Amino acid sequence: MGGLLEKLDRIDRRFIYLLMALSVLVPLAFRLEMPIPVSPGPSMDLYEAVDALPPGSVVIVSYDYDPSTMPELQPMAVALTRHLMSRGVKIIATALWPQGASLAQNALTQISDSLGLSEYEDWVNLGYTVGGAVSVVRMGSSISAVFPRDRVGVPYDSIPVLEGVGRLADISMVIALSAGDPGIHAWVMVAQGRFGIPVGGGCTAVSAPEFYTYLGSGQLVGLLGGLKGAADYETLLKRDNPGAPGGTATPGMAAQSISHLVIMGFIVIGNIAFIAGRKRKRGGAK
DSSP: OHHHHHHHHTOOHHHHHHHHHHHHHHHHHTTOOOOOOOOSSHHHHHHHHHHTSOTTOEEEEEEEOOGGGHHHHHHHHHHHHHHHHHTTOEEEEEESSTTHHHHHHHHHHHHHHHHTOOBTTTEEEEEEOSSTHHHHHHHTTOHHHHOSBOTTOOBGGGOGGGTTOOSGGGOSEEEEEESSSSSHHHHIIIIITTTOOOEEEEEOGGGGGGGHHHHHHTSOSOEEEHHHHHHHHHHHHHHHOTTSOOOSHHHHHHHHHHHHHHHHHHHHHHHHHHHHHHHHHHHHHO
């Protein structure tokens, strides 16, 4: 036993790196999915709020993040887009972050193509606007004043999906996917606080606690927090639509969980080997 512990204490760090890499790559490569229990809470609240929207409703989805937070927020964007489009809800994509418009386009075209929907008839990407909360305030009186054209230059008034949509009061819900400021705070303070529009959110796991007060006050109808929130949403989608394609958050949670178990295992082994080695040294000294 002592010899085994001595070997474990001297394990080559390259073996640890290899095992860590495999614990992440194998679940992702084989799309391993672990059960994701979804209990009543912010994720389910947002899902139910979206599910209650009647077909033909118009929703703003604001992509307020950049590639650095894609692993957590892009799976949310894809799952939410699939849910909205499959229910016949029209999507107006906006971005308060410069790179958000491109990330929005990726999610929108991916799901739109798979469902046979068309840009400008079922959804539109208005692109990025500078100004943060000030732009949201201006949208309360005129969306076209903030976005006179979409991201590729098509005039606002010539886009069919925007017919009858002049200001925030014409929107059924706003969903803000946020990696910081401007983001959820701006939409809650202005769209919900000033104009009474229901607002849902998605954010990185580390920033989720700062939005819990909005949930408690009813200013957010629901919230997806980090990769777990995205996996919750994917699980709820598959529960109600068994044939729906899976997303990337659920395999991501499997990879994350397995890698955490591997790390914990090495921590336990390292501590056992260290304590046993110290006892041997004390015994030898006597």
